[in-house]
Amino acid sequence: MKKTGSSVASLIAAAPAARRRDAETLTALMQEVTGREAEAWGTIIGFGSCHYRYPTGNEGDSPLLGFAPRKGATTVYLLDGFDAHSADLDALGPHTTGAGCLYLKDLEKVDLAVLRGILERSLAWVEAGGDGRMGLTVTE
Template sequence: MYKLKTQPTDKSVVEFIESVEKTKKREDAYKLLDIFSETTGMEPKMWGESIVGFGAYHYKYKTGHEGDSLLVGFSPRKARISLYFPAGFDKRDDLLKNFGKHKTGKACVYVNKLDDIDTDVLKELIKESIRFLSEFYGEENITRK
């Protein structure tokens, strides 16, 4: 059976952020930590080696495959900062129109630095992502800790 590679760990979020080499990216990671923590009201947790996640949801596909994933999160990668939001909800595309300089992937939004984006829109993306996942998977499948 397939096992998702990115699982929650007991590693320290602060130690991970402190390991980010570039000063500006490390500063942005701390700002993101504050924004995500305040907006979600959840404690951060490391997912895998390099993703700071908030909350979780349990999914189950028609194929029978099931697992857990983070609700929202970020990773200060070398090239860009990855922001993790689910794809497939209408408000995501609308919000991204006013987000600032970014690129998108299926479940990621990539930014070079926080100065390039509107943090108020970021907060809305976080809230709407959690709302969407709660509705789509059911509140009983959401963990908010």
């Protein structure tokens, strides 16, 4: 995945109406959590960047935290997965998960303090280099 240099405001404006408000809220929240500005990574709004390398040799770049305002739900990407967040996910509010993605249909129904905690712990995991399996290196 690569940064595209597109306008984050344009990505948010192009989002379905139901997702725009959530995108603005998540942009502000992730900026606070990461201390980094939002950047476009294709259709993903990302904060900071890291390089990863799997034991298989596959490698690439990813935002430290990011989300995408999709038609069906806002997708929040967590590089550390969900095992470390199971208790928090129980308290989060309505959501679904899949393959490192947290799907939120309505941010107003979610406990933002719980979401902030999940984001903070996920960021700390990435900044610490993950669990060693991914070979994570923060690049900015």
